[in-house]
Amino acid sequence: MNYLLYCIRRIDFKNWMRVSKNVAKRAHKPRALILLDMAQCGLRYQIGYNDYDWDDFYMLNHKQRKTMLSRGINNKIIAKYNNREFYKYFDDKGLFYKTYDEFLHRDWLDLRYADQEDLKKFIEKHSEFIVKPADGHGGADVEKLSASPEDANELYKKLLDKGQNLVEEIIVQHKEMGRLHPESVNTMRIFSFFDGEKGHIVQAVLKMGRHNAITDNFSGGGLYTFLDNDGVALYPATNSDGEIYEVHPQSGTDIVGFKVPFIKEAFKMVVKASAVTPEMKYIGWDVAVTEDGPVIVEGNNIPGVFEPRGRFLKGKPGCLVRYRKYMDI
Structure with a gap:
């Protein structure tokens, strides 16, 4: 409830109107209905209007909507499972490097x-x-x-x-990863959960840079898509503007079906790393892949919210199904 009230106070109504207009146009529905649905989804699923847009919430039924990871739910997971006294091991990259040095390989x-x-x-x-x-x-x-x-x-x-x-x-990435976008080190965001005894892989996202950027950050215009358990890209990639790409716009590399090398080794490394600071149970690890195997770039104690676009799910559930296998949420 506190998070909901916080979001309500911070609503940019002008931007909300703009987003609702764009969604209504794509959905071929009256704008008033979209605005009403956005408000109801905010109350019921803790989903903001931007995420409503990015996740194609208007395409999902109630059963699917209940399985989508919202920012509100993500914040609850972080508050429940990550001890603030240990945030410093991730907020300070120098301290992070010292603590997780065995996984950096540089x-x-x-x-x-x-x-x-x-x-x-x-x-x-x-x-x-x-x-x-x-x-x-x-x-x-x-x-x-x-x-x-x-x-x-x-x-x-x-x-x-x-x-x-x-x-x-400098991390010299695997030549296969370089096919996506050679200017940036293209990484995976691998989400882990440590249950007190062992670590689990919750989900994995493939990120890639654009233009001349040397990083693949979503906030900097990068693209992302989702990986299956074998490291194969499941869907076209998207960016923060909601644009969708079946092939990388600069390199021309096919995104759907792209296979990340050393995926099993990457998962094994993250599971091991997840136990180093057991007070921080829910972490998003940025992992690069070199010719010699995976390396950790950094860890995120406040992992971002990544969900497949609703148009890609085709009746399947969202990410919360996997989260609930390991977490009490």
Whole structure:
């Protein structure tokens, strides 16, 4: 109820009217009926008007709607299963890297605890590298740089001034993953749940970048689709604007049927990682795939809400069915 009241207070009514108009046009239904249904779905399923649009809620019957993961339900899961005292292990990427180092399989440096000489030694080994803020989100301020050891002193100060205090080795992705979008490291968001004894894979999403972006973040224009248990893409990809792509708009690679290499190894790695901080039971792991196998990019203690578009479900249930296998929600 608190989340519902919070959402009501924050409603952008002008945007709600715009979204309802677009949905009514696609659904071939009166706008008044769509507005009424949006309001009812907000109360009944805790689904916001944007998610109503992105998830094609107007295409779903009541039985299906009950199985869709909403932001309200996702927030309840996080509040119930993730201990806030341990958020720091994920909010601070430097602390995350230290805690989960065995799963990273790459060199990294936290400039908050390293000096110019450490950076110089790092650059001697890696002339090209990635820099990012330890508290960054959504791919913001992530850059690919190149430097020589002689640049270390000046670069050290510059990076600290910009808050880009993490320096890490570039992940060279598997050539098959590069077929999707070679400019970015295309990852999976693998959702895990630790039940106190062992970890479980709840679902897996394939993400891919667009244009010249070096990250695949949804908030930065990236695309995503869903994977089955064998790592095969089930549906066309979509983006934050609701556009749908059966092939990648830049690379021309077919998305439906694309198979992620090393998927079983990736699932096994995530299950193991899920037990490291048992106080954080519900995590979304960003996992890249190299020629040698999977590597963890980062973990998300507040996993985003990913659901297949209603038009793809064709009568099948949404993600909550799998969530309820492991969680009491």
